Amino acid sequence: MSLEKFKIAHDKQNSLLYWFPKICNLDIPVPKTEWVLVKEDLLQYLGSEKEFPKELRNKLIASGRKIGYPLFLRTDILSGKHDWERTCYAQTENDLIGHVYTLIETSECADILGLGINAFVFREFLQLDWKFKAFEGMPIARERRYFIKNGKVLCHHPYWIEDAIAKGWHKYPLPNNWKDILKELNKETKQEIKILTSYAMKVADIMDGFWSVDFAYSKSGKWYLIDMARGEVSWHPNCKYAKEVES
Structure with a gap:
C-alpha cells in the first residue's frame, strides 16, 4: 500500500460518523x-x-x-x-x-x-433475501457496490464474487450448487439498476470526491444503503474505472 493510500485508509471520512449523518435523510432506505x-x-x-x-x-x-x-x-x-x-x-x-x-x-x-x-x-438487523451462508455463518444475498465520483455514478458491480467465496474458510458446508446460486444472485436487472443508480446519484450530489456505496436487498423487496467508504481504498473488480483505485 502506498503512503497516499495508507493516509486515505485512515482518513476520518471512512468513518460512519462522517458519512451516515450526511446521507440518512436522502429518502434512501437505511437501517x-x-x-x-x-x-x-x-x-x-x-x-x-x-x-x-x-x-x-x-x-x-x-x-x-x-x-x-x-x-x-x-x-x-x-x-x-x-x-x-x-x-x-x-x-x-x-x-x-x-x-x-x-x-x-x-x-x-x-x-x-x-x-x-x-x-x-x-x-x-435487516432480513436479507439470502440464499446460502458462507464464512462463519454469514448470509449471502444480493449485494451491490456502486462507485461515485464528483457528482457522477461511474460503475456498479455485484459485491460477492465467486473467487471471494471459493477462497474463504467456511464453518458450515456450502451447498453443492452454490456457484449457480451466486450467479443468479449476481444478475443485475434493469429495474434494480434504475433504482440503485437513482440512490447513488442522490449520494453523489452531496458527497465530494470518490466513494464506494454498498446496497443490500431485503426480503421485504427494498434495497438498503448499508455502507460507504472512500473509493480509493475500496475493493473494485476489473473494469475501466478500476484504475481510479490503483492510481
Whole structure:
C-alpha cells in the first residue's frame, strides 16, 4: 500500500460518523442506526484483568436494547462480517460484550497499525433475501457496490464474487450448487439498476470526491444503503474505472 493510500485508509471520512449523518435523510432506505462514542484506548482491556469500563458497558447495553435483538454490531470503521457469529451478528444481549471484544481485536488486526475505534454502532438487523451462508455463518444475498465520483455514478458491480467465496474458510458446508446460486444472485436487472443508480446519484450530489456505496436487498423487496467508504481504498473488480483505485 502506498503512503497516499495508507493516509486515505485512515482518513476520518471512512468513518460512519462522517458519512451516515450526511446521507440518512436522502429518502434512501437505511437501517435504523445508533452509536456509542468511544473516548479511550480499548486495547488495554484485551488479555488483561482490567474490568471493562462500567459506564461504556451500560451505554452499549442501552443502545442494544433501543435497537432490539438480533442486531448488527460494528465499529464506525468495520464490521468483521467474515467472522459473523463472533462479531457483527449479536443475536441476544448475552452476546453483546463478547462481540465487542472481538471487534476490538479485529480492528487492531485490520491494518499494519490497526484501525481505531471512534464508536460502536448498533444497527437494525435487516432480513436479507439470502440464499446460502458462507464464512462463519454469514448470509449471502444480493449485494451491490456502486462507485461515485464528483457528482457522477461511474460503475456498479455485484459485491460477492465467486473467487471471494471459493477462497474463504467456511464453518458450515456450502451447498453443492452454490456457484449457480451466486450467479443468479449476481444478475443485475434493469429495474434494480434504475433504482440503485437513482440512490447513488442522490449520494453523489452531496458527497465530494470518490466513494464506494454498498446496497443490500431485503426480503421485504427494498434495497438498503448499508455502507460507504472512500473509493480509493475500496475493493473494485476489473473494469475501466478500476484504475481510479490503483492510481
